[in-house]
Amino acid sequence: MSATDRIAALPLRRPAAGLAAWQRGALLLAGLAAALVPLWLLESFHLFQLTMAVIMALAVLGLNIVTGYNGQISLGHGAFFAVGAYATAILMSHLDWSFWATLPVSAAVCGLVGYGVGFPALRLGGLYLALTTFSLAVAVPQILKHRAIEDWTGGVQGLFLVKPDPPGFLPLNADQWMYCVALIVAALCFLLAWNLIRGRIGRALMATRDHPIAAEAMGMDIAALKTQAFAVSAMITGLAGSLSAVAVEYVAPDSFSFALSINLFVGMVVGGVASILGSLFGGLFVLFVPNIAEAISKAAPGVIYGVLLIAFLYLLPDGFAGLLRRLAARLRRGAG
Amino acid sequence: MALLEVEEVVVRFGGVTAVAGVSFTVEDRQICGLIGPNGAGKTTLFNVISGIYRPSDGLVRFAGEVVTGQPRHRMAALGLGRTFQNLALFRSMSVRENVLAGAHAEGRTGFLANALRLPAARREERAAAVQAAQLLALLELDHVAEVPVAALPFGTQKRVEMARALISRPRLLLLDEPAGGLNHGEVDALAALLREVAARFHCAILLVEHHMNLVMRVSDKVVALDFGRKIADGTPAEVRRDPEVIRAYLGDGGGHARAA
Ligand SMILES: Nc1ncnc2c1ncn2[C@@H]1O[C@H](COP(=O)(O)OP(=O)(O)OP(=O)(O)O)[C@@H](O)[C@H]1O
Ligand SMILES: [Mg+2]
Numbered sequence: 001m002s003a004t005d006r007i008a009a010l011p012l013r014r015p016a017a018g019l020a021a022w023q024r025g026a027l028l029l030a031g032l033a034a035a036l037v038p039l040w041l042l043e044s045f046h047l048f049q050l051t052m053a054v055i056m057a058l059a060v061l062g063l064n065i066v067t068g069y070n071g072q073i074s075l076g077h078g079a080f081f082a083v084g085a086y087a088t089a090i091l092m093s094h095l096d097w098s099f100w101a102t103l104p105v106s107a108a109v110c111g112l113v114g115y116g117v118g119f120p121a122l123r124l125g126g127l128y129l130a131l132t133t134f135s136l137a138v139a140v141p142q143i144l145k146h147r148a149i150e151d152w153t154g155g156v157q158g159l160f161l162v163k164p165d166p167p168g169f170l171p172l173n174a175d176q177w178m179y180c181v182a183l184i185v186a187a188l189c190f191l192l193a194w195n196l197i198r199g200r201i202g203r204a205l206m207a208t209r210d211h212p213i214a215a216e217a218m219g220m221d222i223a224a225l226k227t228q229a230f231a232v233s234a235m236i237t238g239l240a241g242s243l244s245a246v247a248v249e250y251v252a253p254d255s256f257s258f259a260l261s262i263n264l265f266v267g268m269v270v271g272g273v274a275s276i277l278g279s280l281f282g283g284l285f286v287l288f289v290p291n292i293a294e295a296i297s298k299a300a301p302g303v304i305y306g307v308l309l310i311a312f313l314y315l316l317p318d319g320f321a322g323l324l325r326r327l328a329a330r331l332r333r334g335a336g
Numbered sequence: 337m338a339l340l341e342v343e344e345v346v347v348r349f350g351g352v353t354a355v356a357g358v359s360f361t362v363e364d365r366q367i368c369g370l371i372g373p374n375g376a377g378k379t380t381l382f383n384v385i386s387g388i389y390r391p392s393d394g395l396v397r398f399a400g401e402v403v404t405g406q407p408r409h410r411m412a413a414l415g416l417g418r419t420f421q422n423l424a425l426f427r428s429m430s431v432r433e434n435v436l437a438g439a440h441a442e443g444r445t446g447f448l449a450n451a452l453r454l455p456a457a458r459r460e461e462r463a464a465a466v467q468a469a470q471l472l473a474l475l476e477l478d479h480v481a482e483v484p485v486a487a488l489p490f491g492t493q494k495r496v497e498m499a500r501a502l503i504s505r506p507r508l509l510l511l512d513e514p515a516g517g518l519n520h521g522e523v524d525a526l527a528a529l530l531r532e533v534a535a536r537f538h539c540a541i542l543l544v545e546h547h548m549n550l551v552m553r554v555s556d557k558v559v560a561l562d563f564g565r566k567i568a569d570g571t572p573a574e575v576r577r578d579p580e581v582i583r584a585y586l587g588d589g590g591g592h593a594r595a596a
Pocket of ligand 2: 378379380421
C-alpha cells in the first residue's frame with residue numbers, strides 16, 4: 001500500500017472531512033439557505049440585529065485566532081474593533097470613500113496596530129497580557145474623544161455615515177443589502193481563517209500555545225508567530241468594526257467601551273475556544289442572549305444574563321463547538 | 337570531521353555545576369550512547385546541544401558550524417531533531433497533527449500563502465502528509481493517528497515524539513530516555529527500531545538511556561557522565577569494563593539508586 005493510499009484509508013477526526021461529498025454539499029446548501037432566508041423572513045429591525053450578530057461573530061473569530069489558537073489572552077479586542085470602525089467612518093465621512101474601498105485600509109491599519117501590540121505581548125504573557133490589553137480597551141474610547149484629533153473623529157459626538165447602496169440589479173433594500181455585505185465579508189474571513197488554521201501556520205500557532213519549548217525545537221519562530229497572530233487577529237476584528245460602523249451608520253467613542261471587549265471574550269468562550277465555527281455561535285450568543293434576558297426581566301436583565309451564561313457554561317463546558325463535535329461523532333458512529 | 341562536536345561545555349545553575357567541562361564527538365550516522373546515574377547532567381547536556389540552554393562556557397559545533405548562541409528555532413533546520421525525557425507533545429492535537437507539526441522546519445509558507453491555500457502551501461501540505469503517514473506506519477502509530485495525544489499511554493507518546501522528530505529528516509537525533517515506561521519485549525523492539533531508523537534515515541543518534549542492556553546493544557560508542565564530568569568514552573565493551581563507570585553505578589549509593 002502506498003503512502004497516499006494509506007492516508008485515504010485512515011479515518012479522519014475532523015467532522016466535516018468525515019462526511020461524504022454529498023453530505024458536505026448538502027450541509028453547505030443548508031447553511032447558505034439558512035443564511036439567506038432571514039432576508040425575506042425578518043423585518044428590518046430583526047434583520048439589523050442579525051447583521052450585528054454576524055459582525056460580532058467575525059469579531060469573535062479574530063479574537064479566537066490570537067487567544068483561542070495561539071493562547072495569548074486578550075481582553076482588549078474592542079480596541080481593534082474601534083480602530084476598524086473609525087478607519088472606515090473617517091474615510092467615508094471626511095473623504096467620501098466608498099465602503100468597500102475603506103476595507104483594505106481598515107485591515108492594514110488594524111493589522112499594524114495589532115502587530116505593535118504583539119511586541120510588548122511577547123514579554124508579558126498570561127495574566128499580565130490580559131491586564132495590559134484590558135487597559136488598551138479602557139484607553140481607546142478616551143483617546144477617541146481627545147481634543148487633538150477631534151476634527152477627524154468628531155469627538156464625543158462621533159461621526160455619521162450611510163450604509164452602502166444596494167447594486168441596482170438586486171431587488172434589495174439598504175438593510176437587506178447590509179446584511180448581505182456583512183455575510184460576504186464574514187464568510188470570506190471565516191474561509192481564510194479555516195484554511196490558515198488547518199495548515200502549517202495553524203499547527204504552529206497551536207503548538208506554541210501548547211508547548212513553546214517543543215515548538216521552538218520543531219523550528220517554530222515563536223516571536224514571529226505570536227506577533228503575526230496578533231496582527232491577523234486585529235485585522236479580522238477590525239474588519240468587523242468597519243462593518244459595524246456602516247451597519248449602525250454612526251460611530252461614537254462610547255459604543256466601544258471595555259464592555260465590548262468583555263463581550264467578545266464571552267462570545268469566544270461560549271462559542272468554543274479555538275473553534276472557527278464556534279465563533280459564529282459566540283456572535284449569535286452575545287447579541288441575542290442579552291435581548292432574551294431583557295425580555296424575561298426588565299428590572300434585572302444583568303442578573304438573568306448572568307444566570308443564562310452560567311447555565312450555558314455548565315451545560316456546554318467546551319462551548320457550542322464541543323456540542324457540535326459530540327453530535328458529529330454520534331452521527332458518524334450511527335452511519336459507520 | 338565529526339558531525340557533532342561538544343567542546344569543554346560547562347553549565348552552572350546558580351551554585352550547582354550540572355555539566356563541568358564535557359567534550360566528546362559523534363560521527364555521522366553513528367549511534368552514540370550517553371549514560372550516567374541520575375543527575376549526572378545528561379539532559380542538561382542535551383539542552384545545550386539543542387540550544388535550549390546557553391552553556392556558561394564551551395561550545396557546540398554541528399556539521400562544522402558553531403551552533404551555540406544561535407536562535408533556538410534554527411536548530412531543526414540545521415538538522416537537529418530531539419525528543420524530551422518528560423514528554424513535550426502538543427497536548428491538544430492529534431497524533432497526526434503532532435507529527436505534522438514536526439515538519440514545520442521543512443516548510444516555508446507563511447500566513448498569507450496558507451490562508452489563500454496557494455499552490456506552494458498545498459504542495460508543502462501534501463509532502464508533509466505523505467511523510468507523516470510513512471512515519472506513523474513505521475512507528476506503528478497509524479491506528480491511533482487521529483487520537484488526541486494526551487489520551488495515549490506514556491510509551492506510545494514517546495513514539496509520537498520520535499515520529500515528530502524524524503519527519504524533519506534530522507542528521508542527528510537526540511533521544512532522551514526513549515525506553516522510559518517500556519517492558520522487556522518492548523525494549524527489544526525499540527532496539528531494532530533504533531537501528532532501522534539510523535539506517536533508513538541516514539542519521540546519527542545520541543541516546544540517553546538508563547536501560548544499560550539497550551545502550552550496550554545498539555551503540556557504536558558510549559560516553560559516560562558522572563556528576564557533570566565525563567568518566568569514560570569508548571566502545572560499549574570498553575565502557576562496560578571501565579572501573580570508574582562500575583564505581584559510579586555500583587559504588588557509593590546515594591543518588592545513584594536508579595542504576596539499572
Ligand atoms: N533548570 C535547572 N535548574 C537548576 N538545576 C538544574 C536544572 N536542570 C538540572 N539541574 C540540576 O543539574 C543536575 C543535572 O541534571 P540533569 O537533568 O541534566 O541530569 P540527568 O543526567 O538527565 O538525570 P536523569 O537521569 O535523572 O534524567 C542535577 O543536579 C539537577 O538537579
Ligand atoms: Mg535526564
